[in-house]
Amino acid sequence: MKVSVQAADFDAGAEMRALSRDPKVGAVASFVGVVREVAMTLEHYPGMTERALQRIVEDARARWQVLDCTVIHRTGALQPTDQIVLVAVASSHRGDAFAACEFIMDFLKTQAPFWKKEGAGWVEARASDDKAAERWK
Amino acid sequence: MKVKVLFFASLREQLGTAAEDLDLPAGVGNVAALRSHLRGRGGAWELALADGKLVRAAVNQDMAPPTTSLKAGDEVAFFPPVTGG
Numbered sequence: 095m096k097v098s099v100q101a102a103d104f105d106a107g108a109e110m111r112a113l114s115r116d117p118k119v120g121a122v123a124s125f126v127g128v129v130r131e132v133a134m135t136l137e138h139y140p141g142m143t144e145r146a147l148q149r150i151v152e153d154a155r156a157r158w159q160v161l162d163c164t165v166i167h168r169t170g171a172l173q174p175t176d177q178i179v180l181v182a183v184a185s186s187h188r189g190d191a192f193a194a195c196e197f198i199m200d201f202l203k204t205q206a207p208f209w210k211k212e213g214a215g216w217v218e219a220r221a222s223d224d225k226a227a228e229r230w231k
Numbered sequence: 232m233k234v235k236v237l238f239f240a241s242l243r244e245q246l247g248t249a250a251e252d253l254d255l256p257a258g259v260g261n262v263a264a265l266r267s268h269l270r271g272r273g274g275a276w277e278l279a280l281a282d283g284k285l286v287r288a289a290v291n292q293d294m295a296p297p298t299t300s301l302k303a304g305d306e307v308a309f310f311p312p313v314t315g316g
Contacts, residue, residue, distance in 0.1 A: 127316050136315070137240050139308060142292035167315060179316050199316060205294065207308075208315025209240035216241040219285070219312030 095155075095163050097147045099138055101170040106180050113162045113184040123191035124182035125199050129172045132212045136169045136178070139207040143167075146206040154183070154197050158190040165198065167208065200226045232303045236265070239310035242286065245279040255301065262288045263297035265307060285312050 110122050147165050154160055162184040172178060181198045185191040204227040210217040232255045243249050259268045266288070270280040280286060288295045289308040301307065 138315070139237070139239055139289070139292070139310070142289055142308070145292050146294075203316040204313065206315050207239065207289070207310060207313050209311065210314045211240070216311065217314045219314050223316075 095148075095151055096165070097144055097151065098164075098166045099140075099143050099147070099169060100166065101168060103168070103177060104166045104180055106177070106182070109164050109166065109180060110182050113164060113182055116161055116184070118186055119161050119184045120186045121188040121191040122182060122184045123188065123195040124180065125195055126177055127179040127199075129174050129176045129178055131174055133171070133173050134217075135171050135211045136167075137209045137211065138167075138169050143207050147202065150198050150201040150205060153201070154194040157197070158194040159185050159187075160190065160194050161185055163194070163198070165202070167202070167206070169208070197230055200230065203227065232301070234265075234301055234303070234305045234307055236269075237306065237308040239308065241311050242279055242309055245275050247275065260300055261297065262290065262295050262299045262301065262307065265301065266297070266309065269309075280309070286310070287312055 106126050110124055113122050151163050160183055164182045166180040168178055181195050183191045183195045203223045234253055234255060236253050237250050238246050259265055266280055269276050286309055290299050291306050
């Protein structure tokens with residue numbers, strides 16, 4: 095299991111290949127978030143952010159068969175088309191891989207302390223993100 | 232009772248501070264009471280921490296509801312709802 099909060103970009107393909115080395119892996123599902131239209135700066139809470147992501151990954155492991163998992167979230171200044179976040183989950187079968195990937199992403203959006211600023215304005219949290227996380231309860 | 236208080240994102244900007252060490256007055260024993268105590272400073276504090284504002288808190292780097300009690304040495308953070316991903 096790998097959790098990383100970093101300024102540097104990531105190679106999603108290489109990260110996913112690294113998750114399929116175990117011969118028990120039959121599926122790797124992934125999500126990549128990308129900066130849409132407007133440049134932004136991402137702030138986080140060092141320490142708590144990593145802890146929150148670890149916890150979300152543990153919660154996913156308790157619900158689905160997760161053989162391995164990688165979560166990378168970038169911080170700092172990002173431009174349109176830049177990658178922001180990668181969640182990739184390896185499992186024996188696609189059902190668990192898809193579900194765990196979506197679960198981790200939904201909780202990352204509502205529980206992990208990151209904040210986006212676009213120009214001079216902070217992005218407001220969206221009720222639709224809370225709804226997305228609530229459906230897993 | 233001393234605690235460390237942190238502010239992030241829009242709250243940090245509105246309050247003009249990222250962190251402070253605070254000696255809690257008697258009677259300020261939980262997150263809600265601390266928020267109320269800080270709001271009592273008036274000005275930007277009153278506005279940024281007003282009752283209608285959505286402010287989240289964490290104690291020792293775990294999300295904490297308003298009723299979470301505080302003890303000496305705690306790290307308490309206030310911030311707006313998160314917007315990562």
